[in-house]
Amino acid sequence: MSNHFLLRDALAEFPPYVPGKPPASAPGLKPYKLSSNENHLAPLPGVTDAIADAGRVPANYPDPKSTKLVTAIAAHLDVDEAEVVPGAGASEILSALTNITLEAGTSVVYPWPSFEMYPILASARGAEKRPVPLLEDGRHDFQGLVAAIDDTTRLILLCSPNNPTGPSVSTSELDGFMAEVPAEVIVVLDEAYFEFATAAEVVDGMDAYRKFPNLVLARTFSKAHGLAGLRVGYGVADPRIASALRQVIAPFSVTSAAQVAAEESLSRNDEVLVRAKEVAATRDQLEQDLRDAGLTVSDSQGNYVWVSFGAEDAQAFEAACAEQAVAIRRLSGGVRISIGADEALERVREVAKSFAESRTA
Structure with missing residues (x-):
């Protein structure tokens, strides 16, 4: 054999x-x-009760569209439901974004060190990885990121606050950077930790999203909401990008318990x-x-x-x-x-x- x-x-x-x-x-x-x-x-009170109630009938598949959760997120963010894409944590959203943009012959640009999944996902798609070293204070080097972009670049990943070094992207930094990025290249703002940010200059992801059609937000209920064990997050994207993301995300990836727990936690935001x-x-x-x-x-x-x-x-x-x-x-x-x-x-x-x-x- x-x-x-x-x-x-x-x-x-x-x-x-x-x-x-x-x-x-x-x-x-x-x-x-x-x-x-x-x-x-x-x-939070009510979250564990929601999880328990959702687990009473484990034989049934969850709602494949996470309908109630998507409605709640869309209302909370004041966006159309077509712009919200649920997934098994922000990691699944990031994976789906690499899946719809990257392949052999393309490149992805990202700061480094940053979230360890970035190079793993890029390599899994056969794309060229272009990590750009952080500045000495742990911030993104936006001049370096711009210099790394060429006509093979299909995706740019930003992390705010940056994991593991901690600094957030500022509004002025992002505005200046987006002005240099070709409009057809998707830029991801990974905001897994945005609720913990307190600095006055930290970029507001939703404000930025409304300004830049090629910007996608990746968010999660794992951190501030404390639901890491349930694996639930979401992306916010232009409906055309969101539709492509839904094509590649596995069916039923967000469990019933995760959906109701996230909805309950969001109601207590x-x-x-x-x-x-x-x-x-x-x-x-x-x-x-x-x-x-x-x-x-x-x-x-x-x-x-x-x-x-x-x-x-x-x-x-x-x-x-x-x-x-x-x-x-x-x-x-x-x-x-x-x-x-x-x-x-x-x-x-x-x-x-x-x-x-x-x-x-």
């Missing part, structure tokens, strides 16, 4: 997505996972935003504390902070946190620490102090 299978050559070009590590155990310490940007707060700003306040305090400890920290607008490290120090800092039963995310150029319970963050602060002291001793 042959042990050779006819798989695509492109699979050798990229590693699989690696999720955040679970926390290691340590004697006498409660473990905490700060490696996946999950929302650590308890579910004011509460979601209050909680998101509470997380943001904790984030800002952690940033300042880590800076005071002597670490280099970006200006984050997400539910996480980014500490710049060389490879050796990043590995050592991750290991020191693991010894305290706290899992953080080590990536190229530093570590990302999700906002979590006070006890977990206090342990991170103590690790930071000890770490900085050991480096100056």
Whole structure:
């Protein structure tokens, strides 16, 4: 029997997505996972009840069009229902966008480091990847992004706030950039963390969407709404783009439980935003504390902070946190620490102090 299978050559070009590590155990310490940007707060009242009700008849397929959820999102954003595309998290929206634009002979432009799925999805479509290094402060290099565009470019991915470094795109930055992008090239604004942003200059995705027909928004209920385990997100796009997205998204990808939970959470959006700003306040305090400890920290607008490290120090800092039963995310150029319970963050602060002291001793 042959042990050779006819798989695509492109699979050798990229590693699989690696999720955040679970926390290691340590004697006498409660473990905490700060490696996946999950929302650590308890579910909003009514959301768990909606999930339970939706699961009473698991034999039936979910509504393939997510009709009630789409209606709710469209009303909330004041757009036509034809402009809203639901999916299994923002990741499915991003996957669908690469599916309708990219193939061999085309290129995709994106900042780097950014969301790890960008190069994976591009390679899976056989497209040329054009990552543009971030500026030193973790922001997008828009001049570099413009320079990377040519007549093969079919898709541009922007991330605001940028995961993992944290800064958001400003209104002036996006306006200037869109003026340089050919009108037929689709630009995606990945706004998975937009509810946590507090800086005055942060671009409003919906305002930008109304100005630029080639701009698509990718949003999720995973982060601020705390529904990561249900996998539900959505795209907002020109109806022609939205129609193409629906062609390639798997049928029934948004489960019944996910649909009703997202609808219920959206109905409580004011509460979601209050909680998101509470997380943001904790984030800002952690940033300042880590800076005071002597670490280099970006200006984050997400539910996480980014500490710049060389490879050796990043590995050592991750290991020191693991010894305290706290899992953080080590990536190229530093570590990302999700906002979590006070006890977990206090342990991170103590690790930071000890770490900085050991480096100056």
